[in-house]
Amino acid sequence: MKPADFEFMAAMLKSESGLVIGTDKIYLLESRLMPVARKKGMKDLEDLIANLRSRRDPRLLKDVTEAMTTNESFFFRDIKPFDLFRDVILPQMIEARAAKKSLRIWCAAASSGQEPYSLAMIVKEASARMAGWRIEIVGTDISTEMLEKAKAGIYSQFEVQRGLPIQMLVKYFKKDEESWRIDPALRAMVQFREFNLLRDLKALGQFDVVFCRNVLIYFDQATKGQVLEGISRQMPSDGVLFLGGAETVLGISDRFKPLPGYRGVYGLSDGPGAAPAAGAPPGPAAPTAGTRPLPGKPAFPTKR
Amino acid sequence: MKSCLIVDDSKVIRMVASKIMNELEFKPIEAADGQEALDACLKALPDAVLLDWNMPVMSGIEFLRALRKLPGGDQPVVVFCTTENDITHIQEAMEAGANEYIMKPFDSEIIQAKFAQVGLL
Missing domain, CATH: 3.40.50.150 (Vaccinia Virus protein VP39)
Structure with missing residues (x-):
């Protein structure tokens, strides 16, 4: 992939989804976007990138973003x-x-x-x-x-x-x-x-x-x-x-x-049981509208 | 080091499972059917058992019922690992005292996840 193409893709993904990719992830870009290119009847990634550059087709943009952001998931992940x-x-x-x-x-x-x-x-x-x-x-x-x-x-x-x-x-x-x-x-x-x-x-x-x-x-x-x-x-x-x-x-x-x-x-930070961080200036802990302090014991007992 | 008794009539499966056990730092012990597994348990109870269902001589479920009757036989954590993948078989296994259930085909990730769930890892 040409450096200019990579930069274009990286900037586009960042603005579309917040996803940040470094040059170490070029392989990921290639492996995930080739199926998108094929599905759209394009011959390769260059074709796909050229297409994105010239037409900014929102459907293609969405497909590309999705292909890059979808991730595996499982039940009770990390327990x-x-x-x-x-x-x-x-x-x-x-x-x-x-x-x-x-x-x-x-x-x-x-x-x-x-x-x-x-x-x-x-x-x-x-x-x-x-x-x-x-x-x-x-x-x-x-x-x-x-x-x-x-x-x-x-x-x-x-x-x-x-x-x-x-x-x-x-x-x-x-x-x-x-x-x-x-x-x-x-x-x-x-x-x-x-x-x-x-x-x-x-x-x-x-x-x-x-x-x-x-x-x-x-x-x-x-x-x-x-x-x-x-x-x-x-x-x-x-x-x-x-x-x-x-x-x-x-x-x-x-x-x-x-x-x-x-x-x-x-x-x-300004929730119940909040203790000012050590050395932190006593900032104005302006309560957000709709918040209410909980009566009684602190909501989060410390595990010892 | 914890031990895991691998009970399966397929040599290939036993080999694959043994390799996974080594990676998980379990000492693998192999048995080709329920009877061999029971004999092994009479000598020394393993920490875990990875158990096939359909085997010659003695099936996995027969082994499990016999194991649970042994003195201390409630201790080993038994994880079925079988191609039987319908609810009826799963329920029968759980009622007989299985702790977890893997439906073949499996990979090391599934074994690891299941072992973690039953507190072996």
Whole structure:
């Protein structure tokens, strides 16, 4: 690939999706975009790039962005965050919202649906404690293709074996020829929407819990900060954010603070139990409209 | 080092599984059918068992039922690994005391994921 072509593609992907690619990822660009070129009847990548340059066909632009941003996903990926959600965060939310009886969860990069469905399974298992609650799980992704798969809720034998405990498979899936189809009740718990994280998040509403895992790693610092800032505005003061194992808010955004003892889990800096960081100037902790302090004990007990 | 008893009548499968076990730092022990596996368990109980279903002499499910009756036989973590991939077989295995269930074909990633889920890793 010519350097000028690479630069053009890198700039285009950045502006379309926030994705940052270095020259070490040229192979990825080639391996993922060749199928797109072929599908469109173009002879090679040069042809595809020339086409993008001259016509800026929005459909082609979308296909290219999707091919570069779609990622593998599996059920209960990394296990730990889901354990923390089930054992710590969900019980806290059940207590804190006992009167309101509502919970909104957002999976910011739902991909083919495994993450929101994993959360749906956890919530379903807790349903005895949440009778009469309004529970919404919203899964968004930039890729139409991935969302179609997520909405269908049909997974291959390989996919259902990666991360999904066998008891959960038996309980929540039906075998459909060689594939496995998710239980309609679980399917109905999740809404899927196409959404670009670079846009204004207000349209999605407020969320008590946000899973934004393994997305920020593809963005540059400024974009990471912008997305985190956006997420923080869509949360109540005791909202909780889950990031991927290789991601952090440190040095990127001061809107969130890590919850001590719970790796990859973050609360709002001006949320309940917030302690000023050592050496930090006593900044004006202006409460966001709609936030309310929680009575009683701090929402996030420190694990010792 | 933890041990894993690999029970399968296919030599190729045993070889592939042994290689994966070495990578996961398990000591692999091989058995070609349920009876051989049971004999091995009578000598020393393994930490884990990777178990095929259909085998000559003694099937995987018969082995599992016999294992669970042995003194300390509730200890080994048993993961079925079979081409039987319908709900009925899975439920039968779980009722007989299996801890996890892999549907063939498998790869090292699936074994690793399943072993992690049952706390072996």
